[in-house]
Amino acid sequence: MEILYNSGTLLIILGLPFFLSGTVGLIRFPDIYTRLHALTKADNVGLGCIVCGLALQSASWAVTAKLLLIWLLVLIASSASCHLIARSAMQKNIQPWTRP
Amino acid sequence: MSWMHTVFALILLPAIATGMFRILKGPTAADRMMTAQLFGTCGVAILLLLGTGMGTPVLLDIALVFALLAALATMTFVRRTWQYSSKRNHGNPIQ
Amino acid sequence: MNYFILTLFDIILVLTMLWLAWYLLNTEDIFKAVVLFISFGLxxxxxxxxxxxxxxxxxxxxxxxxxxxxxxxxxxxxxxRTRKGERRLDSDENRGKDPKTGPKQE
Amino acid sequence: MIRDHRFVKDFTFVSFSPQFFFRILVFSTVWFVLTGSDISSWIVGVPAVLIASKLNLMLAPSSHYSISLSGALRFVPFFLNQSFRGGIDVMRRALSAKQLLNPGLVSYVTLLPEGSARIFFVNTISLLPGTLSAELHGNQVTIHTLDRGLPIWANIQNLEYHVAALIHISSDKKKSL
Structure with missing residues (x-):
């Protein structure tokens, strides 16, 4: 039991840098498309790590299932809205930044 | 109650606060909206961690609502606000 | 220990919200204000x-x-759309009339 | 008028097709996860599940292919591995002092059948390392990439193969992928 709990804590600690780097990427990256990369990927992986860690620590199966459902919803929602934003940015002829 | 989870939630809070800069600066409207999405995802993570940290499992339901509704705002933005705004006139504030 | 960290959490949260609210009320760009409002709600x-x-x-x-x-x-x-002078879909006065000759909206 | 008529006819719960049954199963599971083991919640739950499955069947008409279990079992670890790598990749680029970006656009023609399989494919591209689906025109996907030096074609073909294994596709189609 103790091992499960500690490995859950480790997973949560692993997830935190992803969130922070997602924010750093959102601030630092040069154009919409690259910022979308930072936002969707880093945040989803970070949330996945946190959800898995909490699921390892949780006592009941119901809580674990609910956590996984939340992650699945965030995954679907963020990938769909990411595609929507990128698509309408393309339709509005916003050119991607390229290395000079 | 475990104070470790509260510390983790505390670490994630500056990630939200820093995202503010992108709302204030963001050259296009989509950049601003993406930050609102970041607030949604980070908010979900903070709620999950606080739920364990404060010992209130009800927070899982609020996180669920967050996850659903943050995407709703983005989709409304893309479908209704952004699509029609710049093709016809360029002096529009939304671009 | 937990109490102390939660208090710290509260202080950062309140400061961020005040900062957000200040910009939300102060900005001239309406779209920016709407996004700030959504974030403020979260x-x-x-x-x-x-x-x-x-x-x-x-x-x-x-x-x-x-x-x-x-x-x-x-x-x-x-x-x-209204600001651009297009015909508003929900106004009854213009319905059935030619939008160019109909009463102008301000 | 004809459309209205069909709408009414669809609401008769006479024909229990296997797809309808499957949807009821899925939505009941979701309801159970949401409410926990409280029996009295099913007073609201049973009508909600029935209406949700009927609406789902009407809004998203049933596809001709079914999901294969072995494909799904192989897809989940593949997806987790790839998205974890994607997260690491973005983290590396965001935190390094030098700017490691070299973005560009790539066009890819997919062989997946139209419908939910293609939509699923396009949405999964966004979670893979260094790629983001920017536009979908028919069977042509425009992909934005963080680094033009990455093996994008190989990655996406691999993903396409996994999605094709997820749904039952006839073997000659699979071979051509």
Missing amino acids: LMALAWVRMRAPDVALAEAALGAGLTGPLFLSALRRMN
């Missing part, structure tokens, strides 16, 4: 959670961020 839900009112937080997350946000965004589009 943080307000967190604040309600910290005040140990999860039911209010649920309502705030659903109404403040989920319903008013899209409503404002839709209203913004309609407002822009």
Whole structure:
């Protein structure tokens, strides 16, 4: 039991840098498309790590299932809205930044 | 109650606060909206961690609502606000 | 220990919300204000959670961020269209008339 | 008028097709996860599940292919591995002092059948390392990439193969992928 709990804590600690780097990427990256990369990927992986860690620590199966459902919803929602934003940015002829 | 989870939630809070800069600066409207999405995802993570940290499992339901509704705002933005705004006139504030 | 960290959490949360609210009221760009409002709703839900009112937080997350946000965004589009002098779909006075000769809207 | 008529006819719960049954199963599971083991919640739950499955069947018409279990079992670890790598990749680029970006656009023609399989494919591209689906025109996907030096074609073909294994596709189609 103790091992499960500690490995859950480790997973949560692993997830935190992803969130922070997602924010750093959102601030630092040069154009919409690259910022979308930072936002969707880093945040989803970070949330996945946190959800898995909490699921390892949780006592009941119901809580674990609910956590996984939340992650699945965030995954679907963020990938769909990411595609929507990128698509309408393309339709509005916003050119991607390229290395000079 | 475990104070470790509260510390983790505390670490994630500056990630939200820093995202503010992108709302204030963001050259296009989509950049601003993406930050609102970041607030949604980070908010979900903070709620999950606080739920364990404060010992209130009800927070899982609020996180669920967050996850659903943050995407709703983005989709409304893309479908209704952004699509029609710049093709016809360029002096529009939304671009 | 936990009490101390939660207090620190509250202080950062309140400061961020005040900062957000200041810009939200101060900005001239309406779209920026709407996005700031949505973000403010999300943080307000967190604040309600910290005040140990999860039911209010649920309502705030659903109404403040989920319903008013899209409503404002839709209203913004309609407002822009009216400002550009196009015919508004919901005004009864212009219905059935030629938009060019009909009464002008301000 | 004819459309209205069909709408009414669809609401008769007479024909229990296997797809309808499957949807009821899925939505009941979701309801159970949401409410926990409270029996009295099913007073609201049973009508909600029935209406949700009927609406789902009407809004998203049933596809001709079914999901294969072995494909799904192989897809989940593949997806987790790839998205974890994507997260690491973005983290590396965001935190390094030098700017490691070299973005560009790539066009890809997919062989997946139209419908939910293609949509699923396009949405999964966004979670893979260094790629983001920017536009979908028919069977042509425009992909934005963080680094033009990455093996994008190989990655996406691999993903396409996994999605094709997820749904039952006839073997000659699979071979051509």
